[in-house]
Amino acid sequence: GAGVSQSPSNKVTEKGKDVELRCDPISGHTALYWYRQSLGQGLEFLIYFQGNSAPDKSGLPSDRFSAERTGGSVSTLTIQRTQQEDSAVYLCASSLKRNGGELFFGEGSRLTVL
Amino acid sequence: QKEVEQDPGPLSVPEGAIVSLNCTYSNSAFQYFMWYRQYSRKGPELLMYTYSSGNKEDGRFTAQVDKSSKYISLFIRDSQPSDSATYLCAMRSGGGADGLTFGKGTHLIIQP
Numbered sequence: 307g308a309g310v311s312q313s314p315s316n317k318v319t320e321k322g323k324d325v326e327l328r329c330d331p332i333s334g335h336t337a338l339y340w341y342r343q344s345l346g347q348g349l350e351f352l353i354y355f356q357g358n359s360a361p362d363k364s365g366l367p368s369d370r371f372s373a374e375r376t377g378g379s380v381s382t383l384t385i386q387r388t389q390q391e392d393s394a395v396y397l398c399a400s401s402l403k404r405n406g407g408e409l410f411f412g413e414g415s416r417l418t419v420l
Numbered sequence: 421q422k423e424v425e426q427d428p429g430p431l432s433v434p435e436g437a438i439v440s441l442n443c444t445y446s447n448s449a450f451q452y453f454m455w456y457r458q459y460s461r462k463g464p465e466l467l468m469y470t471y472s473s474g475n476k477e478d479g480r481f482t483a484q485v486d487k488s489s490k491y492i493s494l495f496i497r498d499s500q501p502s503d504s505a506t507y508l509c510a511m512r513s514g515g516g517a518d519g520l521t522f523g524k525g526t527h528l529i530i531q532p
């Protein structure tokens with residue numbers, strides 16, 4: 307596709323369950339970012355992948371959160387033992403290069419934890 | 421004090437009015453300044469990108485950066501109902517977008 311694709315667009319889960327959110331970046335983009343957007347809050351950086359380098363995990367809020375990027379393309383964000391405060395929109399973005407590259411965002415995955 | 425402050429609004433103005441959106445920040449190392457527009461249930465999209473102080477104009481949009489006051493603005497002339505969205509400012513000191521800090525966004529409503 308032409309843009310960043312995220313799935314699922316909506317996910318409702320019960321507290322304590324694990325969820326996986328998927329991001330398919332724009333073809334050729336080496337940098338991939340995950341952000342979280344909670345109601346009334348700005349975008350919170352979670353994790354960043356650049357090529358084959360080790361990811362920058364400095365934004366992950368707890369060890370329940372993890373992400374991987376396979377083959378330098380598709381990425382999966384996993385939240386284990388979900389809590390109600392994990393409810394938010396999870397946005398993925400990609401860019402052609404790390405420095406000065408414009409971020410292209412997907413439409414997000416809206417997670418609701420009951 | 422948060423690094424980037426932005427009034428969440430909502431800001432409601434009549435069609436055709438000039439809109440002024442603003443952010444203040446505390447980190448003097450910020451050099452790159454951006455405005456993103458986010459429609460409801462969509463991802464943000466880059467609207468304006470400015471380096472250091474000064475003005476940048478693109479059609480009906482003008483971005484201003486005043487580093488001495490740590491204050492950035494986005495002006496929208498001849499506002500249209502289609503401009504109704506949330507506008508997020510973002511900024512970074514350098515390097516990659518992993519250092520990008522976003523404001524909370526201002527919800528703008530243009531009344532027809």
